[in-house]
Amino acid sequence: MTQVSVVNLWKEFEGQVVIERVNLEVAPHSFISIVGPSGCGKSTFLRMLLSQEAPTRGAIRIDGKSLPAEPTEQRGVVFQRYSVFPHLTVLENVAFGLEVAASRLLGRLFGARRRAAFEGCRGILEEVGLDAARDKYPAQLSGGMQQRLAIAQALIKKPKVLLLDEPFGALDPGIRNDIHQLMLRLFDETGMTVFMVTHDLREAFKLGTRLIAFDRYRTRPEERELYGATVTFDIPLDRATAGERRQAMDEIAPRVSASADL
Amino acid sequence: MARRLINRHPTRIGIVYLGLLPFVVLIALYATGSAIRLADNPTDKLLPAFSTLAAAVDRVAMTPDRRTGEILLWVDTAASLTRLGLGLAVATALALLVGIANGILPYVRAGLSPFVVAFSMIPPMAVLPILFIVFGLDELSKVVLIVFGIAPTMMRDLKARVEEMPREQLIKAQTLGASSWQIVLRVVLPQVLPRLIDALRLSLGPAWLFLISAEAIASEVGLGYRIFLVRRYLAMDVILPYVAWITLLAAFGDVTLRMVSRKLFPWVEGERGRS
Numbered sequence: 001m002t003q004v005s006v007v008n009l010w011k012e013f014e015g016q017v018v019i020e021r022v023n024l025e026v027a028p029h030s031f032i033s034i035v036g037p038s039g040c041g042k043s044t045f046l047r048m049l050l051s052q053e054a055p056t057r058g059a060i061r062i063d064g065k066s067l068p069a070e071p072t073e074q075r076g077v078v079f080q081r082y083s084v085f086p087h088l089t090v091l092e093n094v095a096f097g098l099e100v101a102a103s104r105l106l107g108r109l110f111g112a113r114r115r116a117a118f119e120g121c122r123g124i125l126e127e128v129g130l131d132a133a134r135d136k137y138p139a140q141l142s143g144g145m146q147q148r149l150a151i152a153q154a155l156i157k158k159p160k161v162l163l164l165d166e167p168f169g170a171l172d173p174g175i176r177n178d179i180h181q182l183m184l185r186l187f188d189e190t191g192m193t194v195f196m197v198t199h200d201l202r203e204a205f206k207l208g209t210r211l212i213a214f215d216r217y218r219t220r221p222e223e224r225e226l227y228g229a230t231v232t233f234d235i236p237l238d239r240a241t242a243g244e245r246r247q248a249m250d251e252i253a254p255r256v257s258a259s260a261d262l
Numbered sequence: 263m264a265r266r267l268i269n270r271h272p273t274r275i276g277i278v279y280l281g282l283l284p285f286v287v288l289i290a291l292y293a294t295g296s297a298i299r300l301a302d303n304p305t306d307k308l309l310p311a312f313s314t315l316a317a318a319v320d321r322v323a324m325t326p327d328r329r330t331g332e333i334l335l336w337v338d339t340a341a342s343l344t345r346l347g348l349g350l351a352v353a354t355a356l357a358l359l360v361g362i363a364n365g366i367l368p369y370v371r372a373g374l375s376p377f378v379v380a381f382s383m384i385p386p387m388a389v390l391p392i393l394f395i396v397f398g399l400d401e402l403s404k405v406v407l408i409v410f411g412i413a414p415t416m417m418r419d420l421k422a423r424v425e426e427m428p429r430e431q432l433i434k435a436q437t438l439g440a441s442s443w444q445i446v447l448r449v450v451l452p453q454v455l456p457r458l459i460d461a462l463r464l465s466l467g468p469a470w471l472f473l474i475s476a477e478a479i480a481s482e483v484g485l486g487y488r489i490f491l492v493r494r495y496l497a498m499d500v501i502l503p504y505v506a507w508i509t510l511l512a513a514f515g516d517v518t519l520r521m522v523s524r525k526l527f528p529w530v531e532g533e534r535g536r537s
Contacts (some may be wrong), residue, residue: 052433071436082428085435087452087529097438100448107444137529150434157438 001028002063002160002193004049009058010228011044017228018044022058024212024231030238031187031194033208035201040214040229042197046165049195050077062160073097076154078167083150084138090149091134094121097157121156128152128182144175148182155186164196168203176203183207201253205245209238213252310499318499334488335507342485343511345401346473349408353469354462356409357416358454364417365424366432366450367442375421382414386472394480404476411472412465416458423457424450456530459523466515470508 004026011019019041026032034042047053049060051071060067062074071077084093098117100107109117125131128148138146147167154162168176184207187194198204204211213233218226235248272280296309310318323335360378363370390407397403427450435445477486485508492500523530 050433050437071433073437073439075437077434077437079430079434082430083434085431085449085453087527096435096440096448100435100438100440100444104441104444107440107448139529153434154437159437 001191003028004030004161004193005061007059007061009045009048009060010056011041011048011053012056012228016225019214019230020228021230024234026193026210029191029193031207031209032196033204033211033237034195034197034214035199035204035211036214036229036232040216042214042229043165045214046163046195046197049161050075050163073157074159075161075163076157076159077163077165078147078150078154080166080169083167084146084153086138089135089137090125090130090141091118091121093138093149093153094125094156096153121152124152124156127186142175144171144179147171148179151183151186155190158190158192160192162192162194164194164198166197166199169199180207201249205237205249209236211235211237211248211252307496307498310502314499315503318497319503322500322503335504337483338485338488338504339507339511341483342473342477345404345477345484346408346469348401348405349412349473350462350465350469352405353409353413353416353465354458356413357420357461358451358458360417361420362424362446362450362454364421366446371421378414378417378421382418384410386411387475390476390479399480404473404481407476408469408472412468415468416461416465419461419464420454420458423454427453456523456527459519463516463519466512466519470512474508 004024006022006024006026009019009022010017022045034045036042044053048055049067051067051069054069068074077083085096088096095118098120099109099114102113102117103109108114122131122134125134128151130145130149130152133141133145138149141149150167168179171179180203183194187207196204196207211233212231212235214229215232216227216229217232233252235252237245237248292309293312296311299306299309300311323333326333360374364375364378365371386407389410390403393403393406393410397406431449432445435449440448473484474486474489477484478490481487485504489501489504
């Protein structure tokens, strides 16, 4: 079980404050939906969780340990695009994580060990519904299938934390619904903690066990550089009923401006 | 209403005919020019008749040389292709090594990239005398000239290709536990190889240019050497078939590389179609 804590996190780019004073205690097995208008720093926050960027001040800890300075196997990720390797087939994409762990020098397996590793990937492929497409290249898959592949590829490493950066934003509504069901099932089965950045407020409420909204609280032009965005809403959803979720969503929608059109 | 010109396409057979047309026109123009000049002066050497060309081809490509017993065209071709092949191989290996290192390792990039850019600005022909002095007049200096001429451009091209790769892929590979070396080997290298073949195809032209130049200046055998040797006798009947032969070889190299690329990297076509 994974405990994530964020302590007084600040991020500045060239003197401009992007994020300030973010404090979060995340319970094990949480699904955190992160919403907010464009440019509010929610993607920056995710990149810091990934160690793709370093905080200017403050710290992020997983199970009490500070984050390493670079991306590691501890935290899996699914991006909106370019998440899978175009030169590998579906099966090879999923087996990638296993192969690099088993063969330090060549990063790939041969013969019986290769067959065993690839066989071990069939289960997760079955789960995300891609087993029939296992020998195809990503360019031959639809957008939804590519994202399911990216999820399977990340999950094969059993990460403690899974980071999703608007992973379903480019998908059609019907496909998005299917992939939501898949995501919820995988979340229940794995016991990992998920952080998902999204533009879609409905998606945030549907998947999350907790919702946090980032926003700037000072918006006058002369203040924009000096004050960054911070957590403006923090709503627990895990024990909320459908009606309570609906109410919370109606309340928050007009105040998270990028999602106001929903 | 007639469609716009940009929307009108020739048929499949039309494409073949249209493609052949310029060649036919060129041959016809040559035949006419040749006939006119020969009617004027039967000993004219500038535009020899097809029969003269055929006789020259027979002499250099079919009949063993009386003195050495070897067939001239094959000896020249073998010598030139050996130099070209060596030059291309060395340049490709260097480009792969330096291009990837420059593209993916910040410390190497900081140290080496400006140097490669500066180096690629040196006109290769200007250093040919230096190469002759340092490496002597035999094979090595010609191979080095080819490498000198094409490797820096290929290095820069490959570096750009590596940098163009989506950052997401490199991040993803790290979250899957891959080391720097494994990322190079399994993510960068396979995706750069098709680009390398593209770069090599574009370098074929310059490589031939440098080869012929080096052979013209100092050599005892080779396609370029032969052309420049017989130029003294205005032997157009030999020069023209040699030029045609070189063109054919270069075109063959290009087509072969394209086919190799399609065969080896089946995932590339879909990628290109998408972007």
